[in-house]
Amino acid sequence: MSTQLAIAKAGKISSEMKEVAESEKTTPESIREKISEGKVVITKNIQHEIKPLGVGAGLRTKVNANIGSSMDDASLQKELEKLDVAVRAGADAIMDLSTGGNINAIRKAIIKKSKVPVGTVPIYQIACENIINKRSLMEMTGEDMFEIIEQHGREGVDFITVHCGVIQESVKRLDDEGRLLNIVSRGGSMLAKWMKYHKEENPLYVQFDRLLEIARECDMTLSLGDGLRPGCLSDATDRAQVQETIILGELAQRAKKADVQVMIEGPGHMPMDQIAANIVLQKRLCHDAPFYVLGPLVTDIAPGYDHITSAIGGAIAAMAGADFLCYVTPSEHLRLPELNDIKEGVIAAKIAAHAADIAIGIPGAIKKDNYMAEMRKKLDWEKQFSTALDPEKAKMLKKSKQTSEDDTCTMCASLCSIKIGNEL
Numbered sequence: 049m050s051t052q053l054a055i056a057k058a059g060k061i062s063s064e065m066k067e068v069a070e071s072e073k074t075t076p077e078s079i080r081e082k083i084s085e086g087k088v089v090i091t092k093n094i095q096h097e098i099k100p101l102g103v104g105a106g107l108r109t110k111v112n113a114n115i116g117s118s119m120d121d122a123s124l125q126k127e128l129e130k131l132d133v134a135v136r137a138g139a140d141a142i143m144d145l146s147t148g149g150n151i152n153a154i155r156k157a158i159i160k161k162s163k164v165p166v167g168t169v170p171i172y173q174i175a176c177e178n179i180i181n182k183r184s185l186m187e188m189t190g191e192d193m194f195e196i197i198e199q200h201g202r203e204g205v206d207f208i209t210v211h212c213g214v215i216q217e218s219v220k221r222l223d224d225e226g227r228l229l230n231i232v233s234r235g236g237s238m239l240a241k242w243m244k245y246h247k248e249e250n251p252l253y254v255q256f257d258r259l260l261e262i263a264r265e266c267d268m269t270l271s272l273g274d275g276l277r278p279g280c281l282s283d284a285t286d287r288a289q290v291q292e293t294i295i296l297g298e299l300a301q302r303a304k305k306a307d308v309q310v311m312i313e314g315p316g317h318m319p320m321d322q323i324a325a326n327i328v329l330q331k332r333l334c335h336d337a338p339f340y341v342l343g344p345l346v347t348d349i350a351p352g353y354d355h356i357t358s359a360i361g362g363a364i365a366a367m368a369g370a371d372f373l374c375y376v377t378p379s380e381h382l383r384l385p386e387l388n389d390i391k392e393g394v395i396a397a398k399i400a401a402h403a404a405d406i407a408i409g410i411p412g413a414i415k416k417d418n419y420m421a422e423m424r425k426k427l428d429w430e431k432q433f434s435t436a437l438d439p440e441k442a443k444m445l446k447k448s449k450q451t452s453e454d455d456t457c458t459m460c461a462s463l464c465s466i467k468i469g470n471e472l
C-alpha cells in the first residue's frame with residue numbers, strides 16, 4: 049500500500065491531497081510538492097474514514113486536544129463526550145492518551161466515532177497493562193512495544209508518538225549536565241528507566257526500520273516524541289533537548305527515505321525569548337519536517353491558567369514556524385481535564401493558532417476578523433456571536449446583562465462609541 053509520501057514522491061496527486069488543497073485554499077500540486085519534500089504530512093491511516101488533515105509549512109496552524117482516561121478516572125462514555133467537546137470547540141485532531149479502564153475499548157470507540165485524526169502514545173498502554181497484571185514496568189520488552197504499535201496501526205490510529213530519541217547518550221548528557229526537573233515526558237521517563245535498568249539501548253531507536261515498516265503498512269504518521277523536553281523554564285534548550293532534536297532529525301531523514309510520513313515534537317516549558325530560536329533550530333536540524341509543539345508554557349507559576357501560558361507560547365511558536373499546537377488545559381499539572389477544561393484548552397490554542405496565521409499571512413486567515421469588525425460596526429449581535437471562536441460564551445456574556453438601549457451593550461450603554469460613530 050502506498051503512503052501519501054510515496055505517492056507524492058512519484059509525482060502523483062491523491063484524492064487526499066486534493067481535499068487538503070481545497071480546505072487550505074491552495075493547489076493540489078503545492079500540497080504534493082511539500083509532502084514529497086517532507087514539509088507537510090497528511091495524518092490519515094488508510095483504515096480510518098476521516099477528512100484528511102494536512103499539517104505543515106504554509107498551511108493553517110492546527111490544534112490537537114489530548115483526551116483519555118486515567119487509573120483514577122476511567123469511563124468510555126466520558127471519553128466520547130470529551131471527543132465531542134474537543135471537536136465542537138474546533139480541535140483539528142485528538143490524541144487518546146488513556147491510561148485507565150478498558151484502554152482497547154476506549155481507543156476503538158474513539159477511532160470509530162472520530163471524524164478527525166486520532167493519535168496515541170502506544171507505550172502508555174504497555175505500562176498500564178503491566179500495572180494491571182501486577183508486573184513491573186521493567187518486565188516490558190522491545191517485542192511488547194512493537195506489538196502494541198502494530199495493533200494501534202491495524203486499528204486505524206492516524207499518528208503515534210514514539211520516543212525514539214531517548215537513547216543512552218542523550219540520557220547520559222541530561223544526567224551529566226543536571227536538570228532542575230529531570231524528565232517530565234511520561235513515555236520518555238519510562239524508556240529512560242527501562243534503559244538504565246536493563247543497560248540496553250532504546251528498542252524504538254535500535255529497531256527504527258521495523259517501526260518504519262509498521263507505519264508504512266497503514267500510512268500511520270510517526271510523531272517523533274520529545275521524551276527529553278524541558279519541564280520547566282530553567283531546563284529549556286539544554287544539551288539533552290538539543291541532542292534529542294539532532295537524533296530526531298536523523299530519524300526523520302530515514303523515515304522520509306522509507307516513504308513514511310513524520311513530524312517532530314517539541315517543548316514544553318520555555319521562556320518567551322527562546323521560542324523562536326528553538327523553532328529555527330528544529331526546522332533546520334529536521335529538514336523542515338512539520339513541528340508539533342506542546343505549549344510552550346512561558347511561565348511555571350500559573351497552575352489553573354496554563355491554557356493561557358501555553359497559548360502565549362503557542363502563538364509565538366506558530367508565528368516562528370511551528371505547524372501543530374497541542375493544547376494545554378486549565379487543569380494541566382493539577383488533574384485529568386474535565387469537559388469544560390477541554391473546551392477552554394481548545395479555544396485558547398485556537399486563538400494562538402489563528403493569531404499566528406494572521407501574522408504569517410495564511411490565505412483567508414483574516415477574513416473572519418474583518419467580517420467581525422463589519423458586524424461590530426452594524427451592531428449585529430447575532431452575526432458577532434456566530435463569527436466568534438466561542439459563540440456560546442459570547443452570547444451568554446452579552447445576554448447576562450440587561451441593556452438600557454436595544455442595540456448596545458452595558459459596557460458604554462448610551463455612550464456607545466460605535467453607535468455615535470455610525471451617527472456621525
Ligand code: SF4
Binds near residue numbers: 457458459460461466
Ligand atoms: S457599548 Fe461600547 S463595548 Fe458595547 S458595543 Fe458599543 S462601543 Fe462596543
